[in-house]
Amino acid sequence: MGEPGSEAVINLVIWAFLAMIVTSLLLLLLIIIIRVVQTVRDNQNRRFMEVWRPIMAASIEDSMVDRPPLLKFNYLNFLMQWNLFMDSLRGQSRKGLIMLARETGMDKLAVKLLDRRSEFERTVAAMSLGNLGEISQWDKLRVMAENHIGISGQVAARALARIDPVGSVPILVPLFIQRKEWPASRVALILKDMEPNAVSIHIAAAIFTAETEQLPRLLRLLPFMERGIALQVLGDILARHTEPEVLSACLAGIKTVGDYQNIELVKKYLDHEAWTVRVQAVNAMGILARSEDLPLLTDKLADSNWWVRYRSAQAICYAPFVTQDQLLELRDNHPDRYARNIMAQVMAEKQMAVK
Amino acid sequence: MLHTVLTIIQWFFLLYMLILNMCYLLLNLISFISISRYLRDHRLDEFLQSFSDFEPPISVLVPAFNEETTVEATVRSLMQLSYSEFEVIVINDGSSDRTMSILLDKFKLVQIPEAYQVRLPVKPIRGFYKSAMFPNLRVIDKENGGKADALNAGINASRYPLFCGVDADSILERNSLKRVVAPFLENPITVAAGGTVRIVNGSRVVNGFLELAGLPGKLLVRLQIVEYLRAFLFGRLGWTPINAMLIISGAFGVFRREMVIQAGGYTVGTIGEDMELVVRLHKYMRMKKEPYRITFVPDPICWTEAPESLKVLRKQRVRWQVGLLQSLVKNRSLCFNRRGGTVGWLAFPFMILFEAMGPIIEILGYIFCIVGFILGVVTPTVFVLFFLLSVGFGVFISVTALLLEVISFHIYAKPKQIFMLFLCSLFENFGYRQLVTLWRMEGIWNWLRGGKAQWGEMTRTADWQQK
Numbered sequence: 001m002g003e004p005g006s007e008a009v010i011n012l013v014i015w016a017f018l019a020m021i022v023t024s025l026l027l028l029l030l031i032i033i034i035r036v037v038q039t040v041r042d043n044q045n046r047r048f049m050e051v052w053r054p055i056m057a058a059s060i061e062d063s064m065v066d067r068p069p070l071l072k073f074n075y076l077n078f079l080m081q082w083n084l085f086m087d088s089l090r091g092q093s094r095k096g097l098i099m100l101a102r103e104t105g106m107d108k109l110a111v112k113l114l115d116r117r118s119e120f121e122r123t124v125a126a127m128s129l130g131n132l133g134e135i136s137q138w139d140k141l142r143v144m145a146e147n148h149i150g151i152s153g154q155v156a157a158r159a160l161a162r163i164d165p166v167g168s169v170p171i172l173v174p175l176f177i178q179r180k181e182w183p184a185s186r187v188a189l190i191l192k193d194m195e196p197n198a199v200s201i202h203i204a205a206a207i208f209t210a211e212t213e214q215l216p217r218l219l220r221l222l223p224f225m226e227r228g229i230a231l232q233v234l235g236d237i238l239a240r241h242t243e244p245e246v247l248s249a250c251l252a253g254i255k256t257v258g259d260y261q262n263i264e265l266v267k268k269y270l271d272h273e274a275w276t277v278r279v280q281a282v283n284a285m286g287i288l289a290r291s292e293d294l295p296l297l298t299d300k301l302a303d304s305n306w307w308v309r310y311r312s313a314q315a316i317c318y319a320p321f322v323t324q325d326q327l328l329e330l331r332d333n334h335p336d337r338y339a340r341n342i343m344a345q346v347m348a349e350k351q352m353a354v355k
Numbered sequence: 356m357l358h359t360v361l362t363i364i365q366w367f368f369l370l371y372m373l374i375l376n377m378c379y380l381l382l383n384l385i386s387f388i389s390i391s392r393y394l395r396d397h398r399l400d401e402f403l404q405s406f407s408d409f410e411p412p413i414s415v416l417v418p419a420f421n422e423e424t425t426v427e428a429t430v431r432s433l434m435q436l437s438y439s440e441f442e443v444i445v446i447n448d449g450s451s452d453r454t455m456s457i458l459l460d461k462f463k464l465v466q467i468p469e470a471y472q473v474r475l476p477v478k479p480i481r482g483f484y485k486s487a488m489f490p491n492l493r494v495i496d497k498e499n500g501g502k503a504d505a506l507n508a509g510i511n512a513s514r515y516p517l518f519c520g521v522d523a524d525s526i527l528e529r530n531s532l533k534r535v536v537a538p539f540l541e542n543p544i545t546v547a548a549g550g551t552v553r554i555v556n557g558s559r560v561v562n563g564f565l566e567l568a569g570l571p572g573k574l575l576v577r578l579q580i581v582e583y584l585r586a587f588l589f590g591r592l593g594w595t596p597i598n599a600m601l602i603i604s605g606a607f608g609v610f611r612r613e614m615v616i617q618a619g620g621y622t623v624g625t626i627g628e629d630m631e632l633v634v635r636l637h638k639y640m641r642m643k644k645e646p647y648r649i650t651f652v653p654d655p656i657c658w659t660e661a662p663e664s665l666k667v668l669r670k671q672r673v674r675w676q677v678g679l680l681q682s683l684v685k686n687r688s689l690c691f692n693r694r695g696g697t698v699g700w701l702a703f704p705f706m707i708l709f710e711a712m713g714p715i716i717e718i719l720g721y722i723f724c725i726v727g728f729i730l731g732v733v734t735p736t737v738f739v740l741f742f743l744l745s746v747g748f749g750v751f752i753s754v755t756a757l758l759l760e761v762i763s764f765h766i767y768a769k770p771k772q773i774f775m776l777f778l779c780s781l782f783e784n785f786g787y788r789q790l791v792t793l794w795r796m797e798g799i800w801n802w803l804r805g806g807k808a809q810w811g812e813m814t815r816t817a818d819w820q821q822k
Contacts, residue, residue, distance in 0.1 A: 020747035185409035341470035
C-alpha cells in the first residue's frame with residue numbers, strides 16, 4: 001500500500017476530481033437541455049389546451065364543431081384530455097365526444113398504441129378503447145388485464161367493464177380476487193361500471209369459495225351486489241365463521257345493505273368478546289334499531305371499550321325515536337360514570353353540529 | 356513505525372470518505388430507478404382515480420407551541436385540503452403566547468366535555484374544544500409536555516385509523532393527503548408514509564397555499580435548499596425500495612394509528628421524536644416478524660420555513676444531531692439483529708457509521724491534517740488531496756440531486772434558478788459544510804452531556820405569507 005501522498009495516488013485523486021467536476025458540468029448542461037425541452041413541451045401543451053378543450057366541450061352539445069387539424073405531436077395529449085372529458089360525463093352526452101375521436105382518427109391511433117412497447121401509451125390506448133366501446137380489441141384488452149402488473153392492467157380491466165358491463169363480469173371478478181395488489185378503491189371504481197345483477201352471482205360465488213383471510217377484502221364489495229343476494233351471503237358467512245375480522249366485515253356489510261329484519265342477527269354480536277366486532281354490531285344497530293332496542297344500546301354505553309361506548313352514544317343521540325328527555329336522563333342518571341361521560345360528549349357534539 | 360501508523364491513518368480517512376460517497380452514489384442510483392417508476396405509475400393515476408368511499412379517513416394532528424404567527428393560516432389551509440373524510444386536531448401544548456386565544460377567536464371554538472380515551476399517557480388536559488365554523492376541527496388544550504406528548508394526546512383523541520402529523524408552520528399542497536395515503540391503498544401492509552418537505556422561503560404563499568415556488572435571496576437558505584434536495588430525493592427515496600427508510604419528517608408523515616399505539620406512541624423526552632418513532636416501528640414490526648412497509652412519497656407536498664440566520668440554523672442542526680443519536684441509541688438492539696433485515700444490517704449501521712459518527716471522523720481528519728502539517732509529518736499535498744476529493748464528490752452528488760429534481764418535479768424551473776443552485780452546490784464546500792459539521796459535533800457533545808428534549812422553537816419570519 002502506497003502513501004496517500006505518493007505520486008500515483010496524487011495523480012489518481014486529481015484525475016478523479018477533474019472527472020467529477022467535468023461530469024458535474026456536463027450534468028448541468030444536460031439539466032439545462034432537459035429544462036429547455038420541458039419548457040417547449042409545456043408551451044405546446046398549453047397551446048393545445050387553449051385550442052382543443054373548448055372544442056371538446058362544444059362537441060358534447062354539437063357534433064359539427066369547426067376544428068383545426070390535429071398535429072401529430074398532440075395525439076397523446078388529445079387522447080389524455082379526451083379521456084378526462086369522457087370520465088366526467090355519462091350516457092348520451094358522451095356521443096358527441098366519441099364522434100369527435102372517430103372523426104379525428106383517434107380510434108385507429110388507440111388501436112395502434114395498444115401494441116406499443118411504452119406502458120404509458122398502452123395504458124392511454126386501453127383507456128381510450130374502453131371509452132370508445134371498441135369491442136374489436138376485446139381479446140387484447142383481456143390479455144392486458146390478466147397479465148399486466150401495475151396500473152395498466154387495472155385500466156384494461158376498466159376498459160373491459162365499460163365495453164361490456166355484463167360480459168366482462170366472469171373475467172374481472174376472478175381477477176379482483178386474484179390480484180391482491182389492486183387497491184380496493186380502484187376495484188370499486190371498476191365495479192361501478194358493471195351490471196349489479198351480473199356481478200352479484202360471481203362475487204357471491206367468489207365469497208363462498210374464498211379463503212378466510214380473503215373474506216374481509218371481498219366483503220367490502222357487498223354494496224355493489226344486488227341487495228337480496230348480498231344479505232343471503234352475509235347470513236351464510238356469519239353462520240359459518242367465527243373470526244373477528246370476518247364477523248366485523250359482515251356486520252359492516254349488514255349496516256350498508258340490511259334492514260330491520262336482520263337486526264336479530266346483529267344483536268347476537270353485541271356481547272362478542274372482540275371489541276372490533278361489538279363496535280360494528282353497535283354501528284349496525286345505529287342504522288337498524290327501533291325504540292324497543294334502546295335498552296340494548298343503553299347497555300353498550302357502559303362497555304369496556306371506548307369506541308363501543310362512543311358509537312353507542314352516537315347511535316342513541318341520532319336515533320329518531322329517542323327524545324331529548326331520554327337523552328338527558330341517560331347523560332345525568334346512567335349508573336355507569338363512563339356512560340354518563342360519553343353521553344355528555346356526544347350530546348355536546350350533536351348540539352354543535354345542529355348550530 | 357510512526358511512518359506506517361501515519362500512512363494507515365491517512366488511508367483510513369481516505370477510505371472512509373470513499374466508502375461514504377460511494378454509498379451516497381449508490382443511493383442516488385436507486386433513487387433514479389425509484390423515481391422513474393414512481394413517475395411512470397403516477398403519470399397514469401389520473402386515468403384511474405380511486406373510489407373516494409374507500410379512502411381511509413385521516414386525523415390530521417397539529418401540535419402547537421407558541422405558534423401565534425402561523426397557527427391561523429396553517430389551520431385555515433388544512434381545512435381546505437382535498438380529501439373525502441378527515442378531521443383536524445390542534446394540540447396546544449401549554450403555549451405561553453396567544454396561540455390558544457387566536458384559535459378560540461378565529462375558529463369560534465366551544466369547549467365540549469370529552470370522554471377522553473387515554474391509550475398513551477400524556478400530561479393533563481385542560482380542555483377539549485370544537486369549532487362552530489368547521490365541524491371537523493377540534494382543539495386540545497393541555498399542559499406543556501413537549502412535542503411528543505402533544506402528538507400522543509392527539510393520537511389519543513383521534514378517531515380515524517390513520518393519523519398525519521403536521522407541523523404548525525407547514526404549508527401543504529391541497530391534494531397532499533390523497534398523495535400520501537396512496538401507499539396505504541396500494542399496499543395494505545403499509546404502516547407509515549412520509550412526504551417530501553421543501554423549503555418555502557422565497558416562494559409566494561396565498562391563503563395558506565403555495566402559489567409560486569421560488570428561490571430565496573439569502574445564500575444561507577439557498578444552501579439549505581441543496582441540502583434538502585439531497586436529503587429527500589435520495590437520502591430517503593434511496594432507502595425506500597429496500598424498506599429501510601429510517602426518517603419520516605415530523606413536518607409531514609402519515610401513520611397507522613393502532614400500530615403506533617402498539618409500539619408505544621411517540622417517546623416523550625426525545626428530541627428527534629419523529630425519527631425515533633420510525634426506527635421503533637421498524638424494530639417493533641421486525642421483532643414481531645410481521646410483514647410491513649414504511650414508505651416515502653417523493654412528490655413535493657409539504658413546505659416549511661428554513662432558518663435564515665446562522666444562530667437559528669445552528670440550534671436546528673444541533674437538535675437534529677442529538678435527535679439522531681437518541682433514536683439510534685434507544686433502538687440499538689435493532690443493529691445487526693438476527694431479525695433486523697435491511698434496516699438492522701444496512702440502514703442502521705450506515706446511520707451510525709456515517710451520520711452519527713461522521714462529524715467526529717471529519718473533524719478528526721481536519722485536526723490530523725493541521726497538526727500533522729505543523730509537526731511536519733503530513734504534507735500540504737495530502738490535505739489538498741482530501742479537500743479536492745471531498746469537493747469533487749460533494750459537487751457531483753449535489754448536481755445529481757439537482758438532475759433528479761429537474762427530471763421529476765422541476766419546482767425550480769428557470770435556468771437562472773438551476774444555475775444558482777449549481778453554484779450553491781459548489782460554494783457549500785467552502786465553509787458551510789465545515790460549519791454544519793461543527794454544529795453536528797456540538798450536537799454529539801450535547802448528547803454526551805445528556806441533551807434534554809424541548810420544543811424546536813424557531814424564530815419565524817413568515818414573510819412569504821400573503822393574506
